[in-house]
Amino acid sequence: MNLAKILADDILARVDKPSRYLGTELNSVHKDPGDVDVRIALAFPDLYDIGLGNLGLHILYAILNALPWCWAERVYAPGLDLEALLRERGLPLFALESKDGLGAFDGIGVTLQSELTGTNILNIIDLAGMPLRTRDRRESDPLVFAGGPAVFNPEPLAPFIDFFVIGDGEDVIVEIAEVFRRVRGRAARLEALAEIEGIYVPALYPMETLPDGRILPPVDGPRIRKRLARDLNRATFPVSYIVPFTRQVHDRISLEVLRGCTQGCRFCQAGMTTRPVRERSLEEIDRLLQQTLDTTGYEEVSLVSLSTCDYSHVRSLVQQTVERAAPRKVGVSLPSLRLDSFSVELADMVADIRRTGLTVAPEAASPRLRAVINKWIPDEDLLRMATEAYRRGWDHVKLYFMIGLPTERDDDIQAIADLTLRVLEEGREIHPKARVHTGVSTFVPKPFTPFQWAAQIDIDETRRRQEILYQRFRGKGGVKFGRHHAEDTFLEGIISRADRRAADLIEAAFRLGCRFDNWDEHRDFARWQQAIEQVGWDCAFELRQRRLDERLPWDHIDVLIDKEWFVEEWRRAEQLQHAEDCRHSRCHRCGVIDRERPLCASMLRGAIEGRKAEKDWVRPPRPPELGVLRPGQPPVxxxxxxxxxxxxxxxxxxxxxxxxxxxxxxxxxxxxxxxxxxxxxxxxxxxxxxxxxxxxxxxxxxxxxxxxxxxxxxxxxxxxxxxxxxxxxxxxxxxxxxxxxxxxxxxSLMSAVEGADYRVYLPVFDGLGAAVERLLAADSLPVERRRKKRGRRGRPGTRTVDLRDNLVSLELLGEDAGIAELAMSLRTNAQGRGARPSEIIGLLGGDPAKARVVRLATRFRGDLAARLAGVGTRRLQPAS
Ligand code: SF4
Structure with missing residues (x-):
């Protein structure tokens, strides 16, 4: 089966945004399958538009494709329309580059971004033509593996995934590929993989069923230690970034400047699981930026990390990046700002004169709750920061909060409204049209955080707390209030801390048709409720508070932080005790230093050196390309x-x-x-x-x-x-x-276009020659066209257009292997209206969807006709 041909001839023209599935973007890697020993499909369980911005996938793609014996390709969750067509025709899901079905690969590596992509992962496995559960797979099926930020409780997906990769993927992905190359056979490969640090093979790991039904690792079993990229300067960065055709959600280069975070926010899983902090040097960042801009042509670069303002030489970093980017008309963005005026200054250095929103995330509004979550900042500092932002020309500030945090009371929620209104008030004193956007999400307790034992509020309670805010903001001009759907966090919560039995729930939801569950427009909560009933899932049990001595489904995973330290942090939270960032104070003995002493030592040393170096830094003038800001007047x-x-x-x-x-x-x-x-x-x-x-x-x-x-x-x-x-x-x-x-x-070219000449190839049908004659002899050639404007009932109306003036010539040149070749010449008529070859094909009685149309030449009138005559015709290849 030539899937590439089937897709090109019959499928791509029928789906939304076919560019998602082409796989021919600049810097995509194409190899000959015969030249490689190992083939890996890197899968992202969401749409291409979301997944192409994922830096992790770009890194693994670059590392694997640098191996001459390995070819890594990409696969994204198919849109619902493509899924329907593949299922209807019995076709497999394919890798973008080769268009080979996923069954042809040694491994399918899935990026786990969130708990709500489980049904999409099952859909990818199912469309690959494989049984969902690993125990049912055949010897010839690829091994499915998963890694990424949502992998730290692997148990809910364990029955579907052959092995998990815990921690940084840079080194381990090569070791995995080497096992695929060296070892044959499913069982032998899994045994070899289980020997690698950071790899968890659920089928080979002991599990126990407790009296309450939970399936958990034994207390004294071996532990899977996370992998660490120890030196970011030597870690691969994908300078040959794939450049998508279609505009992405994050359409820019994501340049990772540091990894890890030690701020210690008690709800933040990423901050805990990525310790210690490792930085790229200023020189290396500059080198990577230049190379990536040269190979991509991107218009924006984002300096990414969990907290870029914590980079030890952040002022110098921002300065050098702006100086490098501005002359090339490349924008710079800092996606994560700290809650202080210093961050506003940094944002000010990168912002051009279009200052829309400045985003910060206090997470909690009352000082008491900020002490609980360890985001220790006085209200006055926050207000000063917002005031500074308005003063520097931002017209609105976006504030993000969470509700449902441990120990939260109604007065903490009222404090969100109070703080929002105070920020607005301060802003209006500077800028009469100042606005505040306040967004509220619901807290989901995550494994490997000090809040991993906390209870999660249910849907009704979420709505009640959201309503408090809604009522406070109702009718308040200048405030825009946004909230996450209560169902979204509820579904995340009933899976994120679950044990292996959650696989039944995810499979039931998948079989009921759930897909894209983290998309508001696709999530079907009624189907999830049906799945919950079908498997008898005890949601209240999953949302409950855990005892501190309770065995947890992720106890066999080792993220280098001691469980006892999480318990101490939980107690410190209850006592409103602050634990300052170890890079700015002292080591809190979270456990990492006992396992990775040189890394922690180098991190602490780097922080001290950075503070010294930045102390005497003087802000340089803004590059002229960024424009001049004049307080109270339009920017220039x-x-x-x-x-x-x-x-x-x-x-x-x-x-x-x-x-x-x-x-x-x-x-x-x-x-x-x-x-x-x-x-x-x-x-x-x-x-x-x-x-x-x-x-x-x-x-x-x-x-x-x-x-x-x-x-x-x-x-x-x-x-x-x-x-x-x-x-x-x-x-x-x-x-x-x-x-x-x-x-x-x-x-202008467009105003001078007189017409165009085409070759048309379409399947031969009875009477084609006569139809050509009939068209040429006709006095009028009426076609129906859709109006752009919608009619009275909201549907686009149609109008009839006569194409007689547009058809200059039409000739049947010949037939070969059932395909007719026609020469067609069209012109733009006196009213400036053109015709499309597909319309003429329709008038002939052919199917435009099955025709291949090649524009051979554009004809110009007036001066441009002579000026552009013969340009490039020497290289004009006849269509074949
Ligand atoms: S061990 Fe100490 S220095 Fe290392 S990350 Fe933990 S708190 Fe920071």
Whole structure:
């Protein structure tokens, strides 16, 4: 079965955003399966649009593909429409690059981002054609493994996953691939994998069933110790980042500057499981930034970590990044800000003159509750921070809080409203239109936190507490209140601390059709309730407070922190005791230092050195590219350098790249121009755009060898040289055939388009020749078109259009192997209205979805006809 052909011929044109499934993005890796010994599919259990921003997956992809004997590909959760088509036709889910079904791989490695992706993971396994449970799998089935931030209680998914990877994946992924290469056979591979530090093979691990039914590891069993990337400077960073065609949720380079966090927020699992802090050096970050910008053409870089403001040389880091990025028109973002004015200063250094929202997460509003969670900051500091933000030009501040935290009372919830309104009041004194966005989520106690024993509030209580806030904010201008769905956190809570029996619940939900459970628009809570009833899941038992001496399903996992320390922290929380960040005070003996003394020592030393180095730092002037802020007046952006040259490129889109939308191809061309270091001219204003225009909008699924791209430049270039540079950096399926300079004053391409010539290939049908004759002889060629505006009943209306004027010529050139080849020439009529080849194919009686259309040339009128005649025609390949 040639799945790639089936997808191209029959499936991709029928699904939403086919670009999600192409696998031909720039920097995607394509190898010959015959040249490699090991094939691994890296799976992300959510849509491509969400998953492509996942840094962990990019890192593993880069590491595995650097091994000449291994090919790592990607797979994302299919959209519901693709899933339906695959199931209807009995086709397997496939890896993006090769389009091979997942059954052909040695391993499928799943990134666990949250507890609510369980049904999507089962869907991937099921669509791979494998039994859901590991005990039922065949010898030939790939091994399914999982790692990532939500892996620290692996038990709910243990019956479906052959092995788990605990901790950092950089080193262990190579060891896994080596086992796949060296060892044959399922059982032998699992035994070899179980020997590797950080790998947990549930089928080989002893378990006990307790009298209350829970299935747990024995108290005295071996423990699985997490893996650590000890030196981030030597850890792989994917400088050849995959550049998506479609705009992503986080459409930027995520440059990890440090890993781990020692702030000690008592609810935060990531902060506990990633200790100790390890940093990349300033020099290494700068080197990676330059390389990644060169290989991607991205317009934004985010300095990511759990808390970037805690980087030991953070001022120097932000300064060097801004200086590197601003001249290239690359934005810089800091996704995690601390609750102090210092953070506002850092945000101010990276922000351009578009200052929308500044986000901070106090999590709790009352000083008492902030002491419980160990986010120790006085209200006055918070207010000062917000005031500083408004003073520096932000028009709104986003505040994130949690409800349902341990020991929370109604007055703590009222404090959220009080603090929000105080921030608004302070803001309005500076900025009459200041606003506050307050978002509230519900606390879910997580394994490996001091709150792992705490109770979680149920749906009714969540709604009651949310209602308190809703009533306080009702009718208050300037406050926007957002809350998470109560069902969302409830589902997370009944799984996150569960034992192995939760697998029955997840499987029942999957079989009832649950998918994308962390998407509000897809989550079907009624089906989950049905699953809960079916398996008799005791939700109250799962949400309950645990005894401190209770055995926990994750006791066999070792994250380097002692359980006794978590107990002490829980007691300190009850007594409102603060435990300051060990990097700024002293070691609290959480346990890591006893196992990784050199790492903790180097972390503490680095923090001291950083404080010394940053003490005398003086903020440099803002780079002029970021614009000038004038208090009380509109900000001023410097004038863009004028265009001095205009170059028109003849461009093409062939193969599966035809399934990109016009907008996606435009983005891809602009990023290719950036990578080719073309000196692009930009428009003026708050949102400067490169001055790049196209001869027309290419319909989805239409190939072209005859489109044109008009680029204005701020410095003169040799068009032939730029053509070569561009060819070297375009994604697969993109063609650059030639270029020519035109005067700056020439007409816009689109206004001068006279028409286009096409080749059309479509399955032969009876009477095709006669239909061509009939069309040519007809006085009118009416077609129905949808109106863009909706009609009275909300449905788009239709109108009839006559294409007689548009059809210039149509000729049946011949037939070969059941496929007819036609030459078609269309024009834009006197009213400026064009026609689409698909409309003419429909008038002939053919099926446009089964036709292949190739635009061979765009014809221009007026001055541009002569100026662009013959551009790139030497390289014009006849369609085959
Ligand atoms: S052992 Fe001490 S220095 Fe190391 S992470 Fe824990 S508290 Fe910090």
């Amino acid at each position: 952006r410097p004038a863009e350098p004028p265009a001095v040259q205009r170059v028109v490129f003849r461009i093409g889109i062939v193969g599966v790249a035809r399934f990109l939308t016009h907008l996606e191809t435009m983005n891809a061309w602009i990023r290719a121009l950036r990578r080719a270091k073309v000196p692009l001219a930009y428009s003026e204003g708050f949102h400067p755009h490169p001055k790049v225009a196209f001869s027309g909008a290419r319909p989805l699924a239409e190939e072209t060898l005859g489109d044109f791209m008009d680029v204005q430049l701020t410095a003169r270039v040799d068009p032939a040289v730029v053509v070569e540079r561009l060819r070297a950096t375009v994604p697969a399926g993109f063609r650059v055939m030639g270029a020519r300079e035109i005067p700056l004053s020439a007409d």
